[in-house]
Amino acid sequence: MSLRARLNTPETGRGAHEENHLVAAYRAKLLEEIDLAEMSPLAATERRVRLERVLGHIISREGPVLSTHERSQLIRRVVDEALGLGILEPLLEDASITEIMVNGPDQVFVERAGRVERLPLRFASEEQLMQTIERIVSTVNRRVDESNPMVDARLPSGERVNVIIPPLALSGPTLTIRRFPRAYTLSELISLGSLDEQMLLLLSALVRAKFNIIVSGATGAGKTTLLNALSGLIPEGERIITIEDSAELRLQQQHVITLEARPPNIEGKGQITIRDLVRNSLRMRPDRIVVGEVRGGETLDMLQAMSTGHDGSLATVHANSAEDALMRLQTLASMSEVDIPFPALKDQINSAVDVIVQLARSADGSRRISEIAILHSRGREDYKIATVCRFQPWPLGSDGVVRGEFGYYPLPPRVAERLHLKNEPVPPAFGVAATEEQLTSRQAR
Ligand SMILES: Nc1ncnc2c1ncn2[C@@H]1O[C@H](COP(=O)(O)OP(=O)(O)O)[C@@H](O)[C@H]1O
Ligand SMILES: [Mg+2]
Known part of the structure:
Protein backbone atom coordinates (compact mmCIF):
# COMPACT_ATOMS: atom_id res chain seq x y z
CA MET A 1 0.00 0.00 0.00
CA SER A 2 1.39 3.36 -0.99
CA LEU A 3 1.99 6.02 1.55
CA ARG A 4 -0.57 8.21 -0.15
CA ALA A 5 -3.25 5.56 0.01
CA ARG A 6 -2.38 4.89 3.60
CA LEU A 7 -2.55 8.56 4.48
CA ASN A 8 -6.00 8.77 3.01
CA THR A 9 -7.30 5.64 4.65
CA PRO A 10 -8.90 5.34 8.05
CA GLU A 11 -6.07 4.78 10.41
CA THR A 12 -6.64 1.23 11.50
CA GLY A 13 -4.82 -1.98 10.64
CA ARG A 14 -1.26 -2.64 9.61
CA GLY A 15 -0.89 0.22 7.11
CA ALA A 16 -1.79 2.81 9.66
CA HIS A 17 0.59 1.26 12.11
CA GLU A 18 3.50 1.46 9.65
CA GLU A 19 2.66 4.99 8.74
CA ASN A 20 2.39 6.12 12.34
CA HIS A 21 5.75 4.53 12.87
CA LEU A 22 7.22 6.49 9.97
CA VAL A 23 5.73 9.73 11.24
CA ALA A 24 7.00 9.08 14.75
CA ALA A 25 10.49 8.25 13.47
CA TYR A 26 10.77 11.44 11.43
CA ARG A 27 9.29 13.49 14.20
CA ALA A 28 12.08 12.23 16.48
CA LYS A 29 14.74 13.00 13.86
CA LEU A 30 13.30 16.46 13.32
CA LEU A 31 13.27 17.23 17.02
CA GLU A 32 16.91 16.15 17.22
CA GLU A 33 17.84 18.86 14.76
CA ILE A 34 15.63 21.65 15.94
CA ASP A 35 14.81 23.17 19.28
CA LEU A 36 11.08 23.81 19.46
CA ALA A 37 11.36 25.98 22.56
CA GLU A 38 13.71 28.30 20.73
CA MET A 39 11.10 28.69 18.02
CA SER A 40 8.21 29.55 20.28
CA PRO A 41 8.52 33.33 19.80
CA LEU A 42 7.96 32.83 16.07
CA ALA A 43 4.53 33.11 14.51
CA ALA A 44 2.79 29.79 13.83
CA THR A 45 3.26 30.00 10.07
CA GLU A 46 6.93 30.84 10.39
CA ARG A 47 7.48 27.93 12.76
CA ARG A 48 5.81 25.62 10.30
CA VAL A 49 7.87 26.86 7.34
CA ARG A 50 11.07 26.42 9.35
CA LEU A 51 10.19 22.87 10.39
CA GLU A 52 9.14 21.91 6.88
CA ARG A 53 12.42 23.09 5.48
CA VAL A 54 14.54 21.17 7.98
CA LEU A 55 12.43 18.05 7.59
CA GLY A 56 12.70 18.31 3.80
CA HIS A 57 16.49 18.17 4.14
CA ILE A 58 16.32 15.16 6.46
CA ILE A 59 14.07 13.22 4.10
CA SER A 60 16.22 14.03 1.04
CA ARG A 61 19.30 12.95 2.98
CA GLU A 62 18.15 9.67 4.45
CA GLY A 63 14.51 9.05 3.63
CA PRO A 64 12.76 6.60 1.33
CA VAL A 65 12.11 7.52 -2.29
CA LEU A 66 8.70 9.18 -2.39
CA SER A 67 6.55 10.89 -4.97
CA THR A 68 6.16 14.64 -4.56
CA HIS A 69 2.70 14.14 -3.17
CA GLU A 70 3.73 11.44 -0.72
CA ARG A 71 6.62 13.53 0.36
CA SER A 72 4.53 16.60 1.07
CA GLN A 73 1.92 14.50 2.89
CA LEU A 74 4.60 12.99 5.10
CA ILE A 75 6.16 16.38 5.80
CA ARG A 76 2.80 17.78 6.73
CA ARG A 77 1.92 15.00 9.14
CA VAL A 78 5.30 15.04 10.84
CA VAL A 79 5.25 18.80 11.25
CA ASP A 80 1.66 18.70 12.52
CA GLU A 81 2.71 16.19 15.14
CA ALA A 82 5.84 18.10 16.04
CA LEU A 83 3.91 21.30 16.50
CA GLY A 84 1.75 19.48 18.93
CA PRO A 181 -12.99 36.31 16.92
CA ARG A 182 -11.17 38.63 14.59
CA ALA A 183 -11.55 42.32 15.33
CA TYR A 184 -13.41 44.31 12.69
CA THR A 185 -13.00 48.06 12.43
CA LEU A 186 -16.11 50.17 11.97
CA SER A 187 -15.13 50.89 8.38
CA GLU A 188 -14.83 47.16 7.70
CA LEU A 189 -18.27 46.67 9.23
CA ILE A 190 -19.56 49.43 6.94
CA SER A 191 -18.14 47.72 3.86
CA LEU A 192 -19.81 44.49 5.01
CA GLY A 193 -23.11 46.38 5.09
CA SER A 194 -23.54 45.94 8.86
CA LEU A 195 -24.13 49.66 9.26
CA ASP A 196 -23.66 52.79 7.14
CA GLU A 197 -21.87 56.15 7.37
CA GLN A 198 -24.88 57.98 8.83
CA MET A 199 -25.25 55.40 11.57
CA LEU A 200 -21.55 55.64 12.28
CA LEU A 201 -21.88 59.42 12.69
CA LEU A 202 -24.72 58.91 15.14
CA LEU A 203 -23.02 56.15 17.13
CA SER A 204 -19.76 58.12 17.30
CA ALA A 205 -21.62 61.14 18.68
CA LEU A 206 -23.48 58.97 21.21
CA VAL A 207 -20.32 57.23 22.42
CA ARG A 208 -18.31 60.44 22.68
CA ALA A 209 -21.19 62.18 24.50
CA LYS A 210 -21.17 59.31 27.00
CA PHE A 211 -24.58 57.77 26.40
CA ASN A 212 -24.94 54.33 27.98
CA ILE A 213 -25.28 51.79 25.20
CA ILE A 214 -26.55 48.22 25.26
CA VAL A 215 -25.66 46.02 22.29
CA SER A 216 -28.29 43.32 21.94
CA GLY A 217 -28.51 40.23 19.76
CA ALA A 218 -28.59 36.46 19.60
CA THR A 219 -25.50 34.29 20.01
CA GLY A 220 -23.22 34.82 17.05
CA ALA A 221 -25.06 37.95 15.88
CA GLY A 222 -21.87 39.95 16.25
CA LYS A 223 -22.33 41.64 19.65
CA THR A 224 -18.76 41.26 20.84
CA THR A 225 -17.47 42.34 17.44
CA LEU A 226 -19.58 45.51 17.45
CA LEU A 227 -18.82 46.23 21.10
CA ASN A 228 -15.13 46.06 20.29
CA ALA A 229 -15.51 48.37 17.32
CA LEU A 230 -17.69 50.86 19.25
CA SER A 231 -15.20 50.88 22.12
CA GLY A 232 -12.71 52.20 19.61
CA LEU A 233 -14.74 55.43 19.51
CA ILE A 234 -14.01 56.18 23.16
CA PRO A 235 -11.61 59.14 23.23
CA GLU A 236 -8.01 58.45 24.15
CA GLY A 237 -7.20 59.48 27.70
CA GLU A 238 -10.29 58.07 29.39
CA ARG A 239 -9.77 55.26 31.87
CA ILE A 240 -11.58 52.22 30.50
CA ILE A 241 -12.21 49.01 32.42
CA THR A 242 -13.34 45.98 30.43
CA ILE A 243 -14.99 43.05 32.19
CA GLU A 244 -15.58 39.71 30.48
CA ASP A 245 -16.03 36.01 31.04
CA SER A 246 -13.32 35.31 28.56
CA ALA A 247 -11.35 38.30 27.39
CA GLU A 248 -12.28 38.80 23.73
CA LEU A 249 -12.23 42.58 23.47
CA ARG A 250 -9.12 44.19 22.04
CA LEU A 251 -9.20 47.87 22.79
CA GLN A 252 -6.57 50.04 21.16
CA GLN A 253 -6.54 52.90 23.65
CA GLN A 254 -3.61 53.30 26.03
CA HIS A 255 -5.50 53.47 29.28
CA VAL A 256 -7.36 50.17 29.37
CA ILE A 257 -7.66 47.67 32.19
CA THR A 258 -8.80 44.22 31.15
CA LEU A 259 -10.50 42.07 33.77
CA GLU A 260 -11.48 38.46 33.23
CA ALA A 261 -13.74 36.35 35.44
CA ARG A 262 -12.41 33.07 36.81
CA PRO A 263 -14.26 29.77 37.05
CA PRO A 264 -14.03 27.77 40.27
CA ASN A 265 -11.06 25.43 40.59
CA ILE A 266 -11.20 21.64 40.95
CA GLU A 267 -12.29 21.89 44.59
CA GLY A 268 -15.05 24.29 43.56
CA LYS A 269 -13.29 27.27 45.13
CA GLY A 270 -11.79 30.54 44.04
CA GLN A 271 -14.49 31.61 41.62
CA ILE A 272 -14.51 35.30 40.69
CA THR A 273 -17.70 36.29 38.91
CA ILE A 274 -18.45 39.12 36.50
CA ARG A 275 -20.41 40.57 39.36
CA ASP A 276 -17.38 40.64 41.67
CA LEU A 277 -15.43 42.36 38.93
CA VAL A 278 -18.14 44.95 38.22
CA ARG A 279 -18.28 45.80 41.91
CA ASN A 280 -14.54 46.00 42.19
CA SER A 281 -14.23 48.13 39.08
CA LEU A 282 -16.34 50.85 40.71
CA ARG A 283 -13.53 51.37 43.20
CA MET A 284 -10.99 51.75 40.43
CA ARG A 285 -12.07 55.21 39.32
CA PRO A 286 -13.19 54.21 35.86
CA ASP A 287 -14.33 56.71 33.26
CA ARG A 288 -16.07 53.92 31.36
CA ILE A 289 -17.01 50.36 32.15
CA VAL A 290 -17.36 47.93 29.27
CA VAL A 291 -19.03 44.64 30.16
CA GLY A 292 -18.71 41.87 27.58
CA GLU A 293 -22.03 40.25 28.30
CA VAL A 294 -24.43 40.47 31.22
CA ARG A 295 -25.93 37.12 32.11
CA GLY A 296 -26.94 37.33 35.77
CA GLY A 297 -27.10 39.36 38.95
CA GLU A 298 -24.21 41.59 37.83
CA THR A 299 -26.79 43.32 35.64
CA LEU A 300 -28.09 45.20 38.67
CA ASP A 301 -24.61 46.39 39.62
CA MET A 302 -24.00 47.44 36.05
CA LEU A 303 -27.29 49.35 35.84
CA GLN A 304 -26.52 51.06 39.13
CA ALA A 305 -23.08 52.02 37.89
CA MET A 306 -24.55 53.38 34.66
CA SER A 307 -27.07 55.56 36.46
CA THR A 308 -24.66 56.86 39.09
CA GLY A 309 -22.02 58.71 37.21
CA HIS A 310 -20.34 56.03 35.15
CA ASP A 311 -21.83 57.38 31.97
CA GLY A 312 -20.72 56.14 28.64
CA SER A 313 -20.65 52.52 29.67
CA LEU A 314 -21.21 49.74 27.19
CA ALA A 315 -22.49 46.21 27.58
CA THR A 316 -24.05 43.41 25.57
CA VAL A 317 -27.08 41.31 26.34
CA HIS A 318 -28.56 38.28 24.65
CA ALA A 319 -31.95 39.38 23.28
CA ASN A 320 -33.90 39.43 20.01
CA SER A 321 -35.30 42.98 20.01
CA ALA A 322 -35.00 46.25 21.88
CA GLU A 323 -38.08 45.38 23.98
CA ASP A 324 -36.70 41.96 24.64
CA ALA A 325 -33.38 43.49 25.74
CA LEU A 326 -35.18 45.62 28.35
CA MET A 327 -37.16 42.63 29.61
CA ARG A 328 -34.02 40.61 29.78
CA LEU A 329 -32.11 43.31 31.71
CA GLN A 330 -35.06 43.48 34.08
CA THR A 331 -35.11 39.72 34.63
CA LEU A 332 -31.35 39.48 35.02
CA ALA A 333 -31.24 42.40 37.46
CA SER A 334 -33.91 40.72 39.56
CA MET A 335 -31.68 37.62 39.80
CA SER A 336 -29.48 39.56 42.17
CA GLU A 337 -29.96 38.71 45.86
CA VAL A 338 -31.07 42.29 46.50
CA ASP A 339 -34.84 42.24 46.31
CA ILE A 340 -35.86 45.27 44.29
CA PRO A 341 -39.53 46.00 43.72
CA PHE A 342 -40.51 46.02 40.08
CA PRO A 343 -41.28 49.77 39.76
CA ALA A 344 -37.88 50.59 41.26
CA LEU A 345 -36.22 48.29 38.77
CA LYS A 346 -37.96 50.09 35.94
CA ASP A 347 -36.74 53.38 37.34
CA GLN A 348 -33.23 51.95 37.41
CA ILE A 349 -33.39 50.81 33.80
CA ASN A 350 -34.99 54.05 32.60
CA SER A 351 -32.19 56.08 34.11
CA ALA A 352 -29.38 53.69 33.18
CA VAL A 353 -30.06 52.72 29.59
CA ASP A 354 -29.91 55.35 26.87
CA VAL A 355 -29.46 53.42 23.63
CA ILE A 356 -30.07 49.89 22.44
CA VAL A 357 -28.27 48.73 19.33
CA GLN A 358 -29.97 45.59 18.07
CA LEU A 359 -28.04 43.17 15.88
CA ALA A 360 -29.44 40.44 13.72
CA ARG A 361 -27.95 37.62 11.71
CA SER A 362 -29.76 36.97 8.43
CA ALA A 363 -30.38 33.65 6.71
CA ASP A 364 -27.48 34.33 4.31
CA GLY A 365 -25.09 34.52 7.29
CA SER A 366 -24.68 38.31 7.13
CA ARG A 367 -24.81 40.27 10.34
CA ARG A 368 -26.00 43.83 10.67
CA ILE A 369 -27.58 46.41 12.91
CA SER A 370 -31.32 45.88 12.62
CA GLU A 371 -32.32 48.78 14.85
CA ILE A 372 -30.90 51.66 16.84
CA ALA A 373 -33.38 52.54 19.56
CA ILE A 374 -33.39 55.27 22.19
CA LEU A 375 -35.01 54.61 25.54
CA HIS A 376 -36.66 57.94 26.33
CA SER A 377 -39.01 57.13 29.21
CA ARG A 378 -38.16 58.41 32.68
CA GLY A 379 -38.66 57.44 36.28
CA ARG A 380 -41.20 54.68 36.79
CA GLU A 381 -42.94 55.16 33.46
CA ASP A 382 -43.48 52.28 31.08
CA TYR A 383 -40.61 51.98 28.64
CA LYS A 384 -40.79 54.23 25.61
CA ILE A 385 -38.57 53.13 22.79
CA ALA A 386 -37.92 55.50 19.88
CA THR A 387 -36.57 53.90 16.74
CA VAL A 388 -34.00 56.19 15.16
CA CYS A 389 -32.73 53.69 12.62
CA ARG A 390 -34.07 50.46 11.19
CA PHE A 391 -32.94 48.06 8.50
CA GLN A 392 -35.60 47.40 5.88
CA PRO A 393 -34.88 44.30 3.83
CA TRP A 394 -35.83 44.20 0.18
CA PRO A 395 -37.61 41.16 -1.24
CA LEU A 396 -35.12 38.30 -1.41
CA GLY A 397 -33.56 37.79 -4.86
CA SER A 398 -32.73 34.43 -6.44
CA ASP A 399 -29.14 34.57 -5.14
CA GLY A 400 -30.41 34.39 -1.57
CA VAL A 401 -28.33 37.41 -0.55
CA VAL A 402 -30.10 39.68 1.90
CA ARG A 403 -30.15 43.31 0.73
CA GLY A 404 -32.04 46.34 1.91
CA GLU A 405 -31.66 49.85 3.20
CA PHE A 406 -31.38 51.62 6.50
CA GLY A 407 -34.20 54.03 7.37
CA TYR A 408 -33.56 57.05 9.64
CA TYR A 409 -36.02 58.63 12.08
CA PRO A 410 -35.81 61.78 14.21
CA LEU A 411 -34.08 61.81 17.59
CA PRO A 412 -35.93 62.68 20.79
CA PRO A 413 -35.40 66.39 21.63
CA ARG A 414 -33.68 65.54 24.90
CA VAL A 415 -31.11 63.41 23.13
CA ALA A 416 -30.35 66.23 20.71
CA GLU A 417 -29.93 68.61 23.65
CA ARG A 418 -27.56 66.29 25.38
CA LEU A 419 -25.48 65.92 22.22
CA HIS A 420 -25.49 69.68 21.79
CA LEU A 421 -24.25 70.24 25.34
CA LYS A 422 -21.32 67.94 24.58
CA ASN A 423 -20.61 69.70 21.31
CA GLU A 424 -21.54 66.65 19.30
CA PRO A 425 -23.44 67.17 16.05
CA VAL A 426 -26.79 65.54 15.27
CA PRO A 427 -26.18 63.75 11.95
CA PRO A 428 -28.41 65.45 9.36
CA ALA A 429 -29.96 62.19 8.11
CA PHE A 430 -31.76 61.76 11.43
CA GLY A 431 -32.80 65.24 12.50
CA VAL A 432 -34.64 66.06 15.69
CA ALA A 433 -38.32 65.64 16.51
CA ALA A 434 -40.00 68.88 17.59
CA THR A 435 -42.26 67.02 20.00
CA GLU A 436 -42.48 63.50 21.39
CA GLU A 437 -45.46 62.83 19.12
CA GLN A 438 -43.22 63.06 16.08
CA LEU A 439 -41.08 60.19 17.27
CA THR A 440 -41.27 56.70 15.80
CA SER A 441 -41.89 55.41 19.27
CA ARG A 442 -43.54 52.44 20.92
CA GLN A 443 -44.24 51.42 24.47
CA ALA A 444 -43.26 48.34 26.39
CA ARG A 445 -43.86 47.23 29.95
N1 LIG B 1 -20.85 42.41 11.06
C1 LIG B 1 -20.30 41.22 10.83
N2 LIG B 1 -20.14 40.75 9.59
C2 LIG B 1 -19.61 39.52 9.37
N3 LIG B 1 -19.16 38.70 10.35
C3 LIG B 1 -19.29 39.10 11.61
C4 LIG B 1 -19.87 40.37 11.92
N4 LIG B 1 -19.89 40.52 13.26
C5 LIG B 1 -19.35 39.37 13.74
N5 LIG B 1 -18.99 38.52 12.78
C6 LIG B 1 -18.42 37.17 12.97
O1 LIG B 1 -19.46 36.38 13.55
C7 LIG B 1 -18.96 35.54 14.57
C8 LIG B 1 -19.67 35.83 15.89
O2 LIG B 1 -19.38 37.16 16.27
P1 LIG B 1 -19.39 37.61 17.80
O3 LIG B 1 -19.12 39.07 17.80
O4 LIG B 1 -18.53 36.74 18.64
O5 LIG B 1 -20.93 37.34 18.16
P2 LIG B 1 -21.67 37.36 19.58
O6 LIG B 1 -20.81 38.12 20.54
O7 LIG B 1 -22.99 38.04 19.32
O8 LIG B 1 -21.86 35.92 19.96
C9 LIG B 1 -17.46 35.80 14.61
O9 LIG B 1 -16.81 34.83 13.85
C10 LIG B 1 -17.32 37.17 13.98
O10 LIG B 1 -16.05 37.35 13.39
MG1 LIG C 1 -20.02 37.54 22.37
Missing part, protein backbone atom coordinates in the same frame (compact mmCIF):
# COMPACT_ATOMS: atom_id res chain seq x y z
CA LEU A 85 -1.84 19.46 17.82
CA GLY A 86 -1.75 16.81 15.10
CA ILE A 87 -4.56 17.04 12.59
CA LEU A 88 -5.88 20.12 14.39
CA GLU A 89 -2.87 22.25 13.41
CA PRO A 90 -3.97 23.07 9.85
CA LEU A 91 -7.51 23.74 11.10
CA LEU A 92 -6.21 26.21 13.66
CA GLU A 93 -4.27 27.97 10.95
CA ASP A 94 -7.27 28.27 8.65
CA ALA A 95 -8.60 31.75 9.33
CA SER A 96 -11.98 30.98 7.78
CA ILE A 97 -12.72 28.44 10.54
CA THR A 98 -14.37 29.94 13.60
CA GLU A 99 -15.01 26.80 15.62
CA ILE A 100 -13.49 23.30 15.75
CA MET A 101 -15.50 20.48 17.29
CA VAL A 102 -14.11 17.01 17.89
CA ASN A 103 -16.63 14.42 19.07
CA GLY A 104 -14.49 11.41 19.85
CA PRO A 105 -11.64 10.29 17.58
CA ASP A 106 -13.75 9.71 14.47
CA GLN A 107 -15.71 12.94 14.13
CA VAL A 108 -14.27 16.33 13.36
CA PHE A 109 -16.59 19.22 12.60
CA VAL A 110 -15.77 22.85 11.87
CA GLU A 111 -17.80 26.00 11.57
CA ARG A 112 -17.02 28.22 8.60
CA ALA A 113 -19.00 31.37 7.78
CA GLY A 114 -21.71 30.31 10.19
CA ARG A 115 -22.08 26.82 8.67
CA VAL A 116 -21.10 23.61 10.39
CA GLU A 117 -19.49 20.92 8.24
CA ARG A 118 -17.96 17.53 8.95
CA LEU A 119 -14.39 17.01 7.74
CA PRO A 120 -12.96 13.72 6.45
CA LEU A 121 -10.44 13.63 9.29
CA ARG A 122 -9.97 11.37 12.27
CA PHE A 123 -7.54 10.71 15.05
CA ALA A 124 -5.64 7.42 14.94
CA SER A 125 -7.22 6.37 18.21
CA GLU A 126 -8.90 7.60 21.33
CA GLU A 127 -5.47 7.62 22.99
CA GLN A 128 -4.07 9.91 20.33
CA LEU A 129 -6.99 12.29 20.75
CA MET A 130 -6.46 12.26 24.52
CA GLN A 131 -2.77 13.03 23.99
CA THR A 132 -3.65 16.00 21.83
CA ILE A 133 -6.16 17.19 24.41
CA GLU A 134 -3.61 16.80 27.19
CA ARG A 135 -1.10 18.79 25.21
CA ILE A 136 -3.60 21.57 24.74
CA VAL A 137 -4.70 21.80 28.37
CA SER A 138 -1.17 21.48 29.70
CA THR A 139 -0.22 24.70 27.92
CA VAL A 140 -2.50 26.47 30.39
CA ASN A 141 -1.35 24.39 33.35
CA ARG A 142 -4.54 22.43 33.61
CA ARG A 143 -5.04 18.73 33.52
CA VAL A 144 -7.83 16.49 32.42
CA ASP A 145 -8.43 12.99 33.75
CA GLU A 146 -11.14 10.91 35.30
CA SER A 147 -11.21 12.90 38.51
CA ASN A 148 -11.26 16.16 36.56
CA PRO A 149 -13.19 15.32 33.41
CA MET A 150 -14.16 18.86 32.36
CA VAL A 151 -11.83 21.72 31.49
CA ASP A 152 -12.65 25.16 30.17
CA ALA A 153 -9.72 27.41 29.38
CA ARG A 154 -8.37 30.07 27.13
CA LEU A 155 -5.16 29.46 25.24
CA PRO A 156 -2.45 32.13 25.26
CA SER A 157 -3.29 32.72 21.60
CA GLY A 158 -6.87 33.59 22.57
CA GLU A 159 -8.79 30.48 21.56
CA ARG A 160 -11.37 29.23 24.00
CA VAL A 161 -11.04 25.52 24.68
CA ASN A 162 -13.52 23.18 26.30
CA VAL A 163 -12.85 19.53 27.03
CA ILE A 164 -15.15 16.90 28.42
CA ILE A 165 -14.17 13.25 28.52
CA PRO A 166 -15.68 9.87 29.38
CA PRO A 167 -17.39 8.79 31.55
CA LEU A 168 -19.24 12.12 31.27
CA ALA A 169 -19.06 12.23 27.47
CA LEU A 170 -20.40 8.95 26.18
CA SER A 171 -19.20 9.49 22.62
CA GLY A 172 -15.56 9.80 23.65
CA PRO A 173 -13.24 12.68 24.49
CA THR A 174 -14.92 15.83 23.23
CA LEU A 175 -13.01 18.95 22.37
CA THR A 176 -14.47 22.31 21.37
CA ILE A 177 -12.20 25.11 20.27
CA ARG A 178 -13.68 28.51 19.66
CA ARG A 179 -11.40 30.68 17.68
CA PHE A 180 -10.61 34.10 18.93
